[in-house]
Amino acid sequence: MLNEFSLISRYFSRHEKSPDAAILGVGDDCALLAPRPGRVLAISTDMLVEDRHFFAGADARALGHKTLAVNLSDLAAMGAAARAFTLALALPSIDEAWLEAFSDGLYALADRSGCELIGGDTTKGPLTLCVTVFGDVEATRALRRDAAAPGDDIWISGTLGDARLALGGLREEWPLTPEDLATARRAMDWPEPRLALGAALAGVAHAALDISDGLAGDVLHILERSNAGARIDLDALPRSAILANQPAMIQRQCTVAGGDDYELCFTAPVTARDAVLAAGASCRVPVTRVGTITAFDTRADEARIVWTDGDGKPVPLALRGFDHFDD
Amino acid sequence: MLNEFSLISRYFSRHEKSPDAAILGVGDDCALLAPRPGRVLAISTDMLVEDRHFFAGADARALGHKTLAVNLSDLAAMGAAARAFTLALALPSIDEAWLEAFSDGLYALADRSGCELIGGDTTKGPLTLCVTVFGDVEATRALRRDAAAPGDDIWISGTLGDARLALGGLREEWPLTPEDLATARRAMDWPEPRLALGAALAGVAHAALDISDGLAGDVLHILERSNAGARIDLDALPRSAILANQPAMIQRQCTVAGGDDYELCFTAPVTARDAVLAAGASCRVPVTRVGTITAFDTRADEARIVWTDGDGKPVPLALRGFDHFDD
Numbered sequence: 234m235l236n237e238f239s240l241i242s243r244y245f246s247r248h249e250k251s252p253d254a255a256i257l258g259v260g261d262d263c264a265l266l267a268p269r270p271g272r273v274l275a276i277s278t279d280m281l282v283e284d285r286h287f288f289a290g291a292d293a294r295a296l297g298h299k300t301l302a303v304n305l306s307d308l309a310a311m312g313a314a315a316r317a318f319t320l321a322l323a324l325p326s327i328d329e330a331w332l333e334a335f336s337d338g339l340y341a342l343a344d345r346s347g348c349e350l351i352g353g354d355t356t357k358g359p360l361t362l363c364v365t366v367f368g369d370v371e372a373t374r375a376l377r378r379d380a381a382a383p384g385d386d387i388w389i390s391g392t393l394g395d396a397r398l399a400l401g402g403l404r405e406e407w408p409l410t411p412e413d414l415a416t417a418r419r420a421m422d423w424p425e426p427r428l429a430l431g432a433a434l435a436g437v438a439h440a441a442l443d444i445s446d447g448l449a450g451d452v453l454h455i456l457e458r459s460n461a462g463a464r465i466d467l468d469a470l471p472r473s474a475i476l477a478n479q480p481a482m483i484q485r486q487c488t489v490a491g492g493d494d495y496e497l498c499f500t501a502p503v504t505a506r507d508a509v510l511a512a513g514a515s516c517r518v519p520v521t522r523v524g525t526i527t528a529f530d531t532r533a534d535e536a537r538i539v540w541t542d543g544d545g546k547p548v549p550l551a552l553r554g555f556d557h558f559d560d
Numbered sequence: 561m562l563n564e565f566s567l568i569s570r571y572f573s574r575h576e577k578s579p580d581a582a583i584l585g586v587g588d589d590c591a592l593l594a595p596r597p598g599r600v601l602a603i604s605t606d607m608l609v610e611d612r613h614f615f616a617g618a619d620a621r622a623l624g625h626k627t628l629a630v631n632l633s634d635l636a637a638m639g640a641a642a643r644a645f646t647l648a649l650a651l652p653s654i655d656e657a658w659l660e661a662f663s664d665g666l667y668a669l670a671d672r673s674g675c676e677l678i679g680g681d682t683t684k685g686p687l688t689l690c691v692t693v694f695g696d697v698e699a700t701r702a703l704r705r706d707a708a709a710p711g712d713d714i715w716i717s718g719t720l721g722d723a724r725l726a727l728g729g730l731r732e733e734w735p736l737t738p739e740d741l742a743t744a745r746r747a748m749d750w751p752e753p754r755l756a757l758g759a760a761l762a763g764v765a766h767a768a769l770d771i772s773d774g775l776a777g778d779v780l781h782i783l784e785r786s787n788a789g790a791r792i793d794l795d796a797l798p799r800s801a802i803l804a805n806q807p808a809m810i811q812r813q814c815t816v817a818g819g820d821d822y823e824l825c826f827t828a829p830v831t832a833r834d835a836v837l838a839a840g841a842s843c844r845v846p847v848t849r850v851g852t853i854t855a856f857d858t859r860a861d862e863a864r865i866v867w868t869d870g871d872g873k874p875v876p877l878a879l880r881g882f883d884h885f886d887d
Binding site: 256261265283286313351454 | 583584587588589590591592593594595600601602603604605606607608609610611612613634635637638640646647648649650678679680681683684685686688690692694695697699702703704705706768769770781785
């Protein structure tokens with residue numbers, strides 16, 4: 234029977250060190266970490282709870298991947314390079330096959346992202362995963378939510394809505410062929426944090442965030458912090474071939490209010506269009522222009538976001554983002 | 561009804577900034593934080609789960625205090641100064657009175673420790689609290705677990721065992737008067753992280769850790785990482801007046817294998833005795849010498865820790881520390 238300490242040492246200690254490794258890693262009261270010269274640390278934390286963020290019995294390897302991926306996505310949205318992470322987990326029991334698969338999925342992404350596990354905590358309890366992730370970035374080049382300016386283009390990386398399409402298929406909100414469900418499910422279970430794109434956009438783009446709770450809700454965070462509005466073309470929102478084959482209402486719901494996308498939504502001046510396209514091409518991530526940041530008067534009685542169709546005609550939209558306290 | 565975002569903004573956003581504040585705090589994808597010049601960041605994470613680390617229905621104000629205190633205690637054990645923390649919490653529902661009391665307890669300690677909330681995550685789920693805490697320290701003065709040397713004195717701050725005494729009283733493992741239970745319970749519910757003492761010991765002491773799972777188990781972490789053994793005088797272990805009035809077996813169990821103490825156990829060369837006593841006096845925290853670090857040969861068939869009574873006579877001891885996966 235493994236105890237808490239042998240569990241950490243068997244599944245969550247690595248002995249290889251990268252040149253950028255932390256000064257002191259797993260096993261002391263604290264890890265010691267410094268940003269590289271000229272940079273500051275970027276820090277984010279996310280908690281994933283069974284039955285809320287993932288299904289009971291979810292594939293452990295995919296869960297290991299996703300637990301880290303959703304955190305790395307926050308670094309990407311800041312333009313930061315991944316450095317390290319801590320992992321706290323509550324487990325109902327010690328299941329060695331589960332731990333082996335979970336740590337495999339976690340480390341596969343950690344290793345190729347240059348992200349070292351530097352500390353953690355394990356305890357008994359309802360399955361809960363909490364990662365805090367550390368990157369570094371030049372403070373003046375960080376992609377902040379408050380930096381959007383009227384006239385900026387609004388861009389989206391990759392495609393939106395496949396994770397929500399899969400969720401709806403699993404919940405039988407809509408029918409999907411087994412092949413389409415399998416494809417969409419890969420987007421839900423194996424999101425790819427856009428670290429290279431985020432780093433390439435640092436110093437080029439103005440504001441950025443990652444779309445985790447749905448575009449409609451998340452883009453508001455940029456607009457509110459930047460005191461701006463937006464005009465967004467619903468027909469321009471990038472979607473996969475399988476989503477583009479669904480009925481229009483499903484397409485709209487999945488792209489606008491889906492959640493679990495982990496794509497970047499960012500703004501950049503019109504003069505930076507070529508640079509943005511070059512950043513996307515260099516990282517092999519499609520980037521799509523979907524709208525414009527507008528001036529917004531908080532005293533005026535108007536919507537912060539004007540949604541339009543491809544002809545520029547306004548479309549009323551009642552969809553909104555995901556709130557973790559709605560049932 | 562509060563949603564996730566108004567909850568964060570109502571209970572977990574502060575607008576005052578200290579001179580040492582983070583470059584960017586709550587509300588972006590990441591916080592931005594840098595250690596002060598010449599220092600590195602010290603990082604630790606702890607997860608607290610209802611019914612495991614605290615009773616269901618525990619006083620929310622005390623829980624807010626303790627959630628941060630156990631993390632700050634890890635900074636103290638490293639000799640680091642507190643800078644910032646992130647908080648991820650899963651809540652079964654939004655209970656405004658609970659949140660108000662919890663955040664009051666949390667901020668009271670955060671404010672007097674100079675520790676700023678820089679990010680977090682809230683979700684629905686079984687009550688679970690995960691804090692990651694950030695301090696800074698000069699790398700060469702950090703109190704590492706691997707730095708104990710044979711001949712070092714072993715010291716303990718404060719007193720040990722009151723939290724375990726309270727737990728035993730609540731579980732009716734032993735009888736306690738209502739007054740003694742109330743006193744012991746304060747130690748359990750309101751542990752005081754030894755930040756000032758830890759900082760005063762940086763550069764003076766060799767190795768240190770904080771005692772969270774019981775002295776017997778925790779001191780082994782120092783000994784294993786330092787390739788050393790220890791000789792510890794059971795009768796010298798500091799204890800409160802109420803614990804000193806209990807039967808000898810209860811005193812021993814509580815001081816040696818109690819847990820939840822959050823006192824520092826540290827080693828220092830004999831030549832540093834005056835400096836250690838001065839550090840304790842300057843912080844108004846008692847420090848007690850309880851033993852000696854010894855050379856240890858892993859090939860020899862001997863115990864790593866020799867426990868003795870006050871006359872130096874070995875005492876056999878089967879007690880051990882707390883393992884979170886034992887029931």
